[in-house]
Each structure stands twice: as C-alpha cells, then as structure tokens.
Amino acid sequence: MFSGAQISLYPMSDDFVRIILDAVQALDPYRDRFRIETDDVSTLIVGPPEDLFPAMRDVFVRAAHSGVHCVLSAAVSRGCPGEPDDPICTPISGAGNALPLAERIEAACAHVADAAFTGQHVAAQFSLYPLGEGHHMDEIYGCIDFLKSSGVFDCSKNFCTKLGGDAGAVFATLSEAFLRFGDARGHVALDITVSANSPSKRA
Structure with a gap:
C-alpha cells in the first residue's frame, strides 16, 4: 500500500523562512519512518498511515506557537492505485475497518478523547x-x-x-477519519486546511 501527504505551510509573517525551517525540524523524530521530499511548493511525507497526522500536528503546532497566523494545506492519500507499493508504508494497524460503522465510530471517538493536549487552538476544514x-x-x-x-x-x-x-484533538479526529472510513485496502483521500492565530477569528 502507498500512503502519504503533500503538505504546505504558510506563516503570515515577514519571518516566514525561519518559522518554516524551525517547524520542519519537528519531523526529525519521524525521519526513520518516513521518506521526505521537499521542493519549492510542498513537502511530501510517505510512510505508515497512522503516523502521518501526528507528524503534521507536530509541524503545525511548532509553527503556530510562533504566535503568527499560520495555515497548513495538505492532500493526504492512502491506497492510491496509481502509486507503487512502498515497503515503508505499513498496512493500517488496529483501525478495525472491517467492523460495523457504529463500532468504528465509537472506537474513533475514544481515540480522540485520549488525544494529547497541545495548548494550541486550531480551526480546520476538510473533505x-x-x-x-x-x-x-x-x-x-x-x-x-x-x-x-x-x-x-x-x-x-x-x-x-x-x-x-485543541490541535491534539483536531489532528486526532482527522487521523481517525482517514484510517477508519473507506475500504482499509481501498483508495481514500483527504483535502485539509488548518489555521491558527487567525486575525479573522480575533475580530
């Protein structure tokens, strides 16, 4: 199976280069599990599907803790038939996709309830x-x-x-949506935008 995300980080600051480079260091603990490629548009992270959202959370929270308005845009995919299988992408473990929907919903809610608290409020929209x-x-x-x-x-x-x-619960929710819904071996994609410290929210 292939699973990965194309992510782009946008700090609304003249100091955006430092904020981005500092935030990307949050990927360091994941580098032994991911293949990471960066170009002038986005960063591709390929690896186990259950690790994608914790990694994105850590990058975004680190950038948002700068206090400036930050946005993360991500296209996330698993099981794409147009991508070759990659041994670094382990199959989904423990998501229970074969369970009835009601049981998956209950398990997903329990995982979100256990999410680590980050102290960073975020807003997100996704499909x-x-x-x-x-x-x-x-x-x-x-x-x-x-x-x-x-x-x-x-x-x-x-x-x-x-x-x-809180970013911990929001990214956990996105992860559960990605892992538990849709065929476990099928192609599932998410389109995500996450925002923190927005001046519109303060207004």
Missing part, C-alpha cells in the same frame, strides 16, 4: 473522499456521524466539514 467502487456514501455519512460526536465538530459547510479545538 473525505473514499474512492473506487462500493457504498462510499455510507462511509461518508458514517464519518460525519463520528465528526459530530468527536468533540471538535464546528459546522458543516459546502463541500467540507469545519472542526475547531
């Missing part, structure tokens, strides 16, 4: 795409039911769902 054949709308509706019980649900918007809360 889930379980691709391929099958009852994909059942999976989407099940994920929405989970989101509404996650403790970080804000509102439904056109084309996406908005979350808000």
Whole structure:
C-alpha cells in the first residue's frame, strides 16, 4: 500500500523562512519512518498511515506557537492505485475497518478523547473522499456521524466539514477519519486546511 501527504505551510509573517525551517525540524523524530521530499511548493511525507497526522500536528503546532497566523494545506492519500507499493508504508494497524460503522465510530471517538493536549487552538476544514467502487456514501455519512460526536465538530459547510479545538484533538479526529472510513485496502483521500492565530477569528 502507498500512503502519504503533500503538505504546505504558510506563516503570515515577514519571518516566514525561519518559522518554516524551525517547524520542519519537528519531523526529525519521524525521519526513520518516513521518506521526505521537499521542493519549492510542498513537502511530501510517505510512510505508515497512522503516523502521518501526528507528524503534521507536530509541524503545525511548532509553527503556530510562533504566535503568527499560520495555515497548513495538505492532500493526504492512502491506497492510491496509481502509486507503487512502498515497503515503508505499513498496512493500517488496529483501525478495525472491517467492523460495523457504529463500532468504528465509537472506537474513533475514544481515540480522540485520549488525544494529547497541545495548548494550541486550531480551526480546520476538510473533505473525505473514499474512492473506487462500493457504498462510499455510507462511509461518508458514517464519518460525519463520528465528526459530530468527536468533540471538535464546528459546522458543516459546502463541500467540507469545519472542526475547531485543541490541535491534539483536531489532528486526532482527522487521523481517525482517514484510517477508519473507506475500504482499509481501498483508495481514500483527504483535502485539509488548518489555521491558527487567525486575525479573522480575533475580530
């Protein structure tokens, strides 16, 4: 299986170079588990699906702790048939995708409740795409039911769902949506935007 994320970090500051380079150091503990490639648009992280969101959380929280308005944009994918299998991408472990939706929702909520507290409030919006054949709308509706019980649900918007809360719980919620909904061996993609310290929120 192939799993990874293309991430771009945008600190709204003249000091953006230092903030980005400092934030990327948060990937250091994950480097033995990831293949990481950076160009002038984004950074690709390829590795075990359950490690993708903790890594993105750590990068974003480190940047957001600068106090400036920061945005993370990410395209996350697992099981893409157009990508070759990569031995660094271990199969999903313990997500229980074969369980009934109700049991997956309950387990996902329990994982979010146990998420580490970071002290950094964030807002996020994302869309889930379980691709391929099958009852994909059942999976989407099940994920929405989970989101509404996650403790970080804000509102439904056109084309996406908005979350808000501590970064630990928000990124855990995104991770659970990625791991538990859609075929465990199928192609699932998420489109994510996360924001912190927004002047619009303060206004």
